[in-house]
Amino acid sequence: MEIRVQNVSMVYPNGKTALKNLNLDLKSPSLIGLLGPNGAGKSTLMKLLVGALLPTAGSIQVDGRPLTRSEKQLKSRLGYLPQDFGLFDELTVAQFLDYMAALKEIRSPKTAVSQAIEAVNLKEKAKSKIRTLSGGQRQRVGIAQALLGDPSFFIFDEPTVGLDPEERIHFRNLFSQTAQNRLVLLSTHIIEDVQSVCDQLVVIHHGRILFAGTPEELILTAQGHVGIFWEQEAFEEEGLHITARVNTSQGIRCRAVAESLPACAVPEEPSLEDAYLYLISREVVS
Ligand code: ADP
Ligand code: MG
Secondary structure (H helix, E strand, C coil), X not given: CEEEEEEEEEECCCCCEXXXXXXXXXXXXXXEEEECCCCXXXXXXXXXXXXXXXXXXXXXXXXXXXXXXXXXXXXXXXXXXXXXXXXXXXXXXXXXXXHHHHHCCCCCHHHHXXXXXXXXXXXXXXXXXXXXCCHHHHHHHHHHHHHCCCCCEEEEECCCCCXXXXXXXXXXXXXXXXXXXXXXXXXXXXXXHHHCCCCEEEEXXXXXXXXXXXXXXXXXXXXXXXXXXXXXXXXXXXXXXXXXXXXXXXXXXXXXXXXXXXXXXXXXXCCHHHHHHHHHHHCCCC
């Protein structure tokens, strides 16, 4: 499966520009992390990719055909978890998933529902009403409905919101397994979600793509821009982003990301988080 986004812009009816001339290629198999601060345009891009919104300019091709002409076909292969997904509180987990399976016209709904429940570890809650579930459990029901019917293309909009650290690790592994022979796009503003599992990263900010490539390539962009120094040595340096500040017996040790580091700084190997911060902080809004 290949999705090609060409010169896509999105201006909402109220005049707000959410995406500006985006170009992007997504190819399976891959687990792609869509990173960006709140308001960057992640959800808007995902809504365009599932055909829930039409771009105001540009085009989206799925396997060489315009999305507008292959929408039905795409939806039958798609698992989508929207950011603000509403669940039916009075239904049980199993009833809700049965209902979603019916909407998706899944052939053997019973098997599909029990597989999805198993995949998200909700077996003991299958007969519980959704309104009795915790935030993390509700999020797992959302993920379960996306898994129904074994789609070949997944879009998860902030899937790890509300999950505790153990649940996050479970889902990271699940997404990684899912992506072995499929295309999975997940959005997040949490670096740890993408760090260990994504083979591709797309960073967007203010509706523009700042980076698309591998995590290793992103880290390389911050080479020479991360350093450690003692706080009193570098006061009020312009464009300096302190990422760690540790009180030690010798003084305050700082780790920082900057376009140009203070002369006293000892260079450090950048982490993915450093590189992300460097990229976002460097961007000039135009
Ligand atoms: P993200 O998911 O990265 O947080 P969104 O795609 O939700 O970002 O939003 C991108 C921008 O578009 C934001 O400035 C947001 O306020 C705006 N926006 C989102 N949805 C609408 C809408 N329905 N009408 C007007 N503006 C919107
Ligand atoms: Mg969003």
